[in-house]
Amino acid sequence: MRLVIVGGVAAGTKAASRARRVDPEMEITVYQEEPEPSISECGLPYLLSGVVGKREELVARTPERFAEQEIEVLVRHRVERIDPRKKVLSVRDLATGEAFEDSYDRLIVATGARAVLPPIPGADLDGVFKLRFLTDSDGVRRYMEERSPKRAVVVGGGYIGLEVAENLCRIGMEVSLVEGEDRVALAYGAEVSERVENHLRENGVRAYIGTKVEEFVGEGRIRGVRFGDADLETDLVIVGVGISPCVDLAEEAGAEIGPTGAIRVDTRMKTSLPDVWAAGDCVETTNLVSGRPVWVPLGDTANQMGRVAGTNAASPAEHHALEFPGVLGTGIFKVFGLGVGKTGLSEREAEVAGFEAVSAEVEVYDRAAYYPGAEKVFLKLIADKASGRLLGAESAGSGADKLTDICATALWGKLSYTDLVDIDLAYSPPYGPVLSPVIQAATILSGKFERANQSVKASE
Amino acid sequence: MRLVIVGGVAAGTKAASRARRVDPEMEITVYQEEPEPSISECGLPYLLSGVVGKREELVARTPERFAEQEIEVLVRHRVERIDPRKKVLSVRDLATGEAFEDSYDRLIVATGARAVLPPIPGADLDGVFKLRFLTDSDGVRRYMEERSPKRAVVVGGGYIGLEVAENLCRIGMEVSLVEGEDRVALAYGAEVSERVENHLRENGVRAYIGTKVEEFVGEGRIRGVRFGDADLETDLVIVGVGISPCVDLAEEAGAEIGPTGAIRVDTRMKTSLPDVWAAGDCVETTNLVSGRPVWVPLGDTANQMGRVAGTNAASPAEHHALEFPGVLGTGIFKVFGLGVGKTGLSEREAEVAGFEAVSAEVEVYDRAAYYPGAEKVFLKLIADKASGRLLGAESAGSGADKLTDICATALWGKLSYTDLVDIDLAYSPPYGPVLSPVIQAATILSGKFERANQSVKASE
Numbered sequence: 001m002r003l004v005i006v007g008g009v010a011a012g013t014k015a016a017s018r019a020r021r022v023d024p025e026m027e028i029t030v031y032q033e034e035p036e037p038s039i040s041e042c043g044l045p046y047l048l049s050g051v052v053g054k055r056e057e058l059v060a061r062t063p064e065r066f067a068e069q070e071i072e073v074l075v076r077h078r079v080e081r082i083d084p085r086k087k088v089l090s091v092r093d094l095a096t097g098e099a100f101e102d103s104y105d106r107l108i109v110a111t112g113a114r115a116v117l118p119p120i121p122g123a124d125l126d127g128v129f130k131l132r133f134l135t136d137s138d139g140v141r142r143y144m145e146e147r148s149p150k151r152a153v154v155v156g157g158g159y160i161g162l163e164v165a166e167n168l169c170r171i172g173m174e175v176s177l178v179e180g181e182d183r184v185a186l187a188y189g190a191e192v193s194e195r196v197e198n199h200l201r202e203n204g205v206r207a208y209i210g211t212k213v214e215e216f217v218g219e220g221r222i223r224g225v226r227f228g229d230a231d232l233e234t235d236l237v238i239v240g241v242g243i244s245p246c247v248d249l250a251e252e253a254g255a256e257i258g259p260t261g262a263i264r265v266d267t268r269m270k271t272s273l274p275d276v277w278a279a280g281d282c283v284e285t286t287n288l289v290s291g292r293p294v295w296v297p298l299g300d301t302a303n304q305m306g307r308v309a310g311t312n313a314a315s316p317a318e319h320h321a322l323e324f325p326g327v328l329g330t331g332i333f334k335v336f337g338l339g340v341g342k343t344g345l346s347e348r349e350a351e352v353a354g355f356e357a358v359s360a361e362v363e364v365y366d367r368a369a370y371y372p373g374a375e376k377v378f379l380k381l382i383a384d385k386a387s388g389r390l391l392g393a394e395s396a397g398s399g400a401d402k403l404t405d406i407c408a409t410a411l412w413g414k415l416s417y418t419d420l421v422d423i424d425l426a427y428s429p430p431y432g433p434v435l436s437p438v439i440q441a442a443t444i445l446s447g448k449f450e451r452a453n454q455s456v457k458a459s460e
Numbered sequence: 461m462r463l464v465i466v467g468g469v470a471a472g473t474k475a476a477s478r479a480r481r482v483d484p485e486m487e488i489t490v491y492q493e494e495p496e497p498s499i500s501e502c503g504l505p506y507l508l509s510g511v512v513g514k515r516e517e518l519v520a521r522t523p524e525r526f527a528e529q530e531i532e533v534l535v536r537h538r539v540e541r542i543d544p545r546k547k548v549l550s551v552r553d554l555a556t557g558e559a560f561e562d563s564y565d566r567l568i569v570a571t572g573a574r575a576v577l578p579p580i581p582g583a584d585l586d587g588v589f590k591l592r593f594l595t596d597s598d599g600v601r602r603y604m605e606e607r608s609p610k611r612a613v614v615v616g617g618g619y620i621g622l623e624v625a626e627n628l629c630r631i632g633m634e635v636s637l638v639e640g641e642d643r644v645a646l647a648y649g650a651e652v653s654e655r656v657e658n659h660l661r662e663n664g665v666r667a668y669i670g671t672k673v674e675e676f677v678g679e680g681r682i683r684g685v686r687f688g689d690a691d692l693e694t695d696l697v698i699v700g701v702g703i704s705p706c707v708d709l710a711e712e713a714g715a716e717i718g719p720t721g722a723i724r725v726d727t728r729m730k731t732s733l734p735d736v737w738a739a740g741d742c743v744e745t746t747n748l749v750s751g752r753p754v755w756v757p758l759g760d761t762a763n764q765m766g767r768v769a770g771t772n773a774a775s776p777a778e779h780h781a782l783e784f785p786g787v788l789g790t791g792i793f794k795v796f797g798l799g800v801g802k803t804g805l806s807e808r809e810a811e812v813a814g815f816e817a818v819s820a821e822v823e824v825y826d827r828a829a830y831y832p833g834a835e836k837v838f839l840k841l842i843a844d845k846a847s848g849r850l851l852g853a854e855s856a857g858s859g860a861d862k863l864t865d866i867c868a869t870a871l872w873g874k875l876s877y878t879d880l881v882d883i884d885l886a887y888s889p890p891y892g893p894v895l896s897p898v899i900q901a902a903t904i905l906s907g908k909f910e911r912a913n914q915s916v917k918a919s920e
Contacts, residue, residue, distance in 0.1 A: 010894070042889050043830055057830035159888075288884075300887035300894050307903075308882075325882055332886035341886045370503055370517035401891040402862040406869050412883050413873020422768075422785055423872050424748075426792035426801045427760035428619075429503050431861040434470070434760050443767075 001026045003313055004089060004102060006079045006249065007110035008032030009039055010299050011280025013061065014306030015108050016071045019314035026314055028070070029102070031077040031091060034133050037063060042299050044137045045160065048144075049167035055134060082107065082253035084273045106275045106313045109255070109263065110306065111246040113281035113297045118155075118241055122216030128237040131164060140238065149235030150174060153225045155213055157184030159333035160240035162196065165205050166336050168238075175205045176232055178225065180212040180241075187331070188394050189346050189380060191361065195396045196340060203336045208232075243297060245282045258284040260295035267323040269309035277313045279305035286326035289344045289391055289411060290353035296327050329392075330408045332401055341404030344392030344411045347382055356385040358452070360444035362437050366398040368429035379403050379437040381417065381445055388416040388449060399432075406438050417445040461486045463773055464549060464562060466539045466709065467570035468492030469499055470759050471740025473521065474766030475568050476531045479774035486774055488530070489562070491537040491551060494593050497523060502759050504597045505620065508604075509627035515594060542567065542713035544733040566735045566773045569715070569723065570766065571706040573741035573757045578615075578701055582676030588697040591624060600698065609695030610634060613685045615673055617644030619793035620700035622656065625665050626796050628698075635665050636692055638685065640672040640701075647791070648854050649806050649840060651821065655856045656800060663796045668692075703757060705742045718744040720755035727783040729769035737773045739765035746786035749804045749851055749871060750813035756787050789852075790868045792861055801864030804852030804871045807842055816845040818912070820904035822897050826858040828889035839863050839897040841877065843905055845912070848876040859892075866898050877905040 003019050005012045008030040016030050030037065038060040046052040063073040080099070081090035089102045115130035117123050127147070129140050143149070150173060154165045157179030168175045177184075177200060183193035184200075184207070200207045208227065216237060217224040225232045245262040247255075256272035258264035262284035269277045281297035283305065308324040315321070329349075332341035350357040359382045365374040377397030384391050393407030410420060420442035427434055435443075463479050465472045468490040476490050490497065498520040506512040523533040540559070541550040549562045575590035577583050587607070589600050603609070610633060614625045617639030628635045637644075637660060643653035644660075644667070660667045668687065676697060677684040685692045705722040707715075716732035718724035722744035729737045741757035743765065768784040775781070789809075792801035810817040819842045825834040837857030844851050853867030870880060880902035887894055895903075 040828060040830065040889070040894070042887070042894075043828060046831065046889065051832060052830050298887065300896075301884065303894055304882055304899070323882075328884040330884045330886045332888045332891055334888060334890045339891065343884070343886065368500065368503060370500065370512050371506065372511060401886055401888075402865060404886045405862060405866045405896070408885050409866050409869035409875075409883065410873065412879060413870065413875050415869075415873050419872060422764055423869065424761065424788040424790045424803070425868050426790045426803065426861055426864045427502070427758065428792045428794060428861075429500070429506065430794045431792055431799065434500070434502075434763055436760075436865070439764070 001105050002103065003028045003106045003108070004104040005030040005108045005110060007112055007280065007282070008037035008073055008075070009041065009110070009112055009280070010302035011306035011309065012108065012110035013038045013066070014303045015110060015279055015310030015313065016066065017069065018307050018310030020069050020071055022311055022314035029072045029074065030066070031079050032073060032075045033078045033094070034135060035075050036134060037061065037066070037073045037075060039134050040299070041132065044131050044134065045163035045167045047137045048140060048164065049170040051167065051170065055138065058134060079249060082249060084253050084276060087275070107277070108309050108313055109250050109271065109276060109278040109282060110280045111249055111282045113243040113245045115239070116242045116244050117239060120213055120216060122218060122222070123239070125216050125218045125222045126220055127218070127222035127235065128216055128239065130239050131160065132243065143236065147235060151234045152176070152236040152238065153178060153232060153234040154238050154240065156240040156242070157181070157207075157209070158186070158240060158242070159331070162200070162335040163333060164238050164240055165200065166203070169204060176208060176234070177205050178208045178211055178213055178227060180210070182210040184209065185340065187346060188340070188342055189348075191378065191380060192340060192394050192396050195378060196335060196338065199336060199338045243281070245295060245297065247282055250278060250282070258293050260284040260293050262295040267325060268312050268321075269305055269324055270312070277309040279309035285324065287329055288326040289328060290349070292353060294327065294329065296329060298331060301327055328408055328411050330404065332404055338396060339398070339400035340396045341400045342392065342394045343404055343408035344390065345382065346392060346394065350382055350391045355391055357382050357391060358385045358445060358448055359383070360441045360448060362441045362444065364437050364440060365433055367432055368434065371429040377403065377437060379441050381407070381420070381438070381441045383417045383445055385452070388418060390415055390417060390420070403437055406436070417442045417449070421446050461565050462563065463488045463566045463568070464564035465490045465568040465570060467572055467740065467742070468497035468533055468535070469501065469570070469572055469740070470762035471766035471769070472568065472570035473498045473526070474763045475570060475739055475770030475773065476526065477529065478767050478770030480529050480531055482771055482774040489532045489534065490526070491539050492533060492535045493538045493554065494595060495535050496594060497521065497526070497533045497535060499594050500759070501592065504591050504594065505623035505627045507597045508600060508624065509630040511627065511630065515598065518594060539709060542709060544713050544736060547735070567737070568769050568773050569710045569731065569736060569738040569742060570740045571709055571742045573703040573705045575699070576702045576704050577699060580673055580676060582678060582682070583699070585676050585678045585682045586680055587678070587682035587695065588676055588699065590699050591620065592703065603696065607695060611694045612636070612696040612698065613638060613692060613694040614698050614700065616700040616702070617641070617669070618646070618700060618702065619791070622660070622795040623793060624698050624700055625660065626663070629664060636668060636694070637665050638668045638671055638673055638687060640670070642670040644669065645800060647806060648800070648802055649808070651838065651840060652800060652854050652856050655838060656795060656798065659796060659798045703741070705755060705757065707742055710738060710742070718753050720744040720753050722755040727785060728772050728781075729765055729784055730772070737769040739769035745784065747789055748786040749788060750809070752813060754787065754789065756789055758791060761787055788868055788871050790864065792864055798856060799858070799860035800856045801860045802852065802854040803864055803868035804850065805842065806852060806854065810842055810851045815851055817842050817851060818845045818905060818908055819843070820901045820908060822901045822904065824897050824900060825893055827892055828894065831889040837863065837897060839901050841867070841880070841898070841901045841905055843877045848878060848909060850875055850877055850880070863897055866896070877902045877909070881906050
């Protein structure tokens with residue numbers, strides 16, 4: 001039995017390791033286009049500032065380490081075609097340029113996602129970068145060493161853009177951030193966006209919000225960015241406006257693509273092609289709150305999907321039983337000292353999904369007010385007016401990671417706001433206020449629901 | 461309508477505030493034996509070291525503040541008798557010594573718990589303290605100022621004893637901790653106890669474990685502690701061996717006492733007496749994992765119970781509808797740099813409750829290994845072998861508060877270990893490893909369950 005995996009970052013390598021565990025005899029080959037496998041892509045922004053000191057730290061496992069597990073990892077190899085009837089692959093060795101064929105009994109597609117470069121004139125100038133692969137950060141770092149840029153423009157106010165802005169500030173650069181929409185961190189509500197924007201400015205980032213970049217200006221090398229009325233001089237641009245799933249290979253082989261534009265898989269991570277699974281940033285899954293297909297390209301999810309795909313692809317046919325149920329849309333990022341997390345649906349997303357949402361917010365200390373070091377944290381809970389079911393939560397500030405994870409677990413358990421009023425969380429003065437912000441916000445929600453019910457009764 | 465509340469710490473004052481919200485017209489009087497109401501008792505250990513600088517910081521609200529809400533708080537007043545047929549109370553003003561009668565339409569008993577002083581000879585010596593009320597910490601601090609003790613013995617290795625040991629170390633005292641059982645932090649499994657003991661020793665506390673104090677030695681004032689072979693010289697003793705519920709008043713009035721020795725209430729916090737509710741450290745509740753009555757005297761739970769009792773006692777009879785479902789047994793403490801939390805049942809408690817438990821442990825970094833400042837955290841998950849349902853979790857180390865709360869929420873939602881394998885928690889390098897320790901431990905549990913099922917199948 002031969003298992004081939006296309007793509008060797010999070011989902012692909014996890015799938016390989018799991019498959020090896022399930023079947024110690026299977027032949028396993030991973031093809032990886034980039035020169036290293038098993039990259040921690042989430043760490044790339046921190047490599048720019050030296051918060052992460054060496055690029056090697058972001059290579060979780062080398063091909064040699066995989067070889068110890070009898071997993072063959074071939075880097076700088078691009079799979080160019082899949083023939084699902086013959087179960088044959090066309091592969092190109094990027095080092096030599098040579099093409100060859102390989103065959104599989106089972107195949108896992110883990111082709112990931114690529115950074116989107118918007119069609120802005122001058123995007124090909126020297127000094128304009130995206131940041132998706134370790135090779136991208138190599139490029140930025142080389143450019144920094146050679147050109148010693150003093151000023152940077154970050155395009156995009158999503159989490160990548162925000163993390164990059166922080167890390168460029170850390171090394172003393174003068175950083176501007178340009179966001180085309182009317183606020184940063186669009187996956188969140190406006191209260192969180194405002195906190196992030198204030199925090200950026202407090203930390204010295206010039207934020208240009210609601211302004212679309214019209215042109216990257218320069219002759220050969222970047223010299224400035226033009227937008228609206230402004231013409232901003234800069235020595236470096238990093239574009240983080242989004243990524244898109246790499247589906248060409250699977251699509252050309254006939255695999256079904258879902259409504260999000262990513263590869264459609266069932267809960268067993270099976271594509272529509274026989275003996276072909278897919279996992280990671282190239283597939284879509286289900287948002288368990290809205291019940292709708294979503295594309296959520298994140299490292300932790302890719303890992304979990306890879307586990308399921310690898311297990312199932314290595315199991316006897318009658319045992320393809322492990323399932324990946326879907327996601328909540330949980331995420332978190334840090335920008336300077338501010339942690340910002342969310343789970344489930346924002347109010348806007350809830351509306352789009354057909355819910356009428358009720359929300360409550362608190363901004364309270366992260367520990368007993370008398371315990372030293374107390375800092376504020378913001379939490380918003382969003383619930384379904386009809387059923388009371390929790391739909392989502394957003395948090396910003398100290399301990400946002402904890403509050404996000406509590407709410408994610410509550411969503412996972414399909415809890416309602418009433419469940420969160422009495423929930424038994426851990427209290428001690430160094431770790432929280434006597435009633436968790438989750439309990440406080442749920443109690444406020446509870447009051448809103450009561451009043452809504454009373455006014456319904458009164459009008460009956 | 462007149463509501464009287466006996467006891468003005470967490471449950472009593474919360475009940476008063478809630479009752480005022482529900483019924484703006486009600487007469488509300490709170491009797492409180494100690495000189496201040498609304499004390500944050502959990503902060504007392506930190507007052508000893510000056511981590512909390514002023515005693516006033518631990519008084520959440522003064523009687524004057526309550527008066528603004530038209531809640532009468534009478535401090536230094538002891539309720540000595542309840543006549544539930546006549547709805548009359550006998551009250552003593554401790555300042556003047558005078559007794560008087562009061563009456564109520566509705567009554568909430570929130571008499572709390574008292575510290576247990578074990579029957580050890582010499583427990584009445586000057587310099588031997590317990591630490592339950594603000595007045596106790598006043599006594600310790602006065603003694604410290606007058607006598608400048610250099611050496612301290614803390615009796616008891618529960619969370620109070622551990623917190624006190626830390627805080628006495630902080631001010632440069634030579635601290636010994638004596639625990640009669642064979643390990644500290646008995647509510648936890650042995651792995652956690654060992655970590656706490658090591659951490660105590662690393663921070664300079666001499667820990668005498670499995671050693672019962674036989675005598676406090678001294679003439680008038682404490683001079684030493686005798687146990688086993690040792691005779692330890694000391695200038696100060698703080699005893700933290702436990703607390704017991706204050707039930708005499710309610711019991712003498714005829715209220716039913718539960719099997720734990722605390723006042724029995726229903727889920728509406730109603731006692732067996734007409735128009736009498738009870739809440740806080742004086743009542744028992746249900747452990748929602750074991751389904752059994754438990755007595756869990758904690759500040760956050762007292763607050764939540766007070767909310768329910770206050771709402772119900774102030775509502776028209778047909779609306780006594782708010783319920784307090786019970787607890788999980790969630791708790792957390794900090795000792796020096798180590799956070800230690802648990803929720804649900806320990807393995808021992810699971811066994812006592814009739815479960816066959818399966819457990820899995822991880823000790824991993826609290827963030828991406830490459831992100832600066834990564835520290836280890838221990839997590840143990842305990843599940844029911846028969847159903848897979850999560851029964852409990854214990855954590856020690858950095859982020860133990862987050863992991864404990866994730867698991868508490870999972871228990872609250874009655875999740876099983878399988879639910880935690882795929883759960884969508886928040887990942888970013890500064891906030892966790894790519895797969896949360898909860899997911900990692902659940903995955904190990906999953907493997908144990910699989911192997912157990914395979915061996916069952918093989919033997920069939």
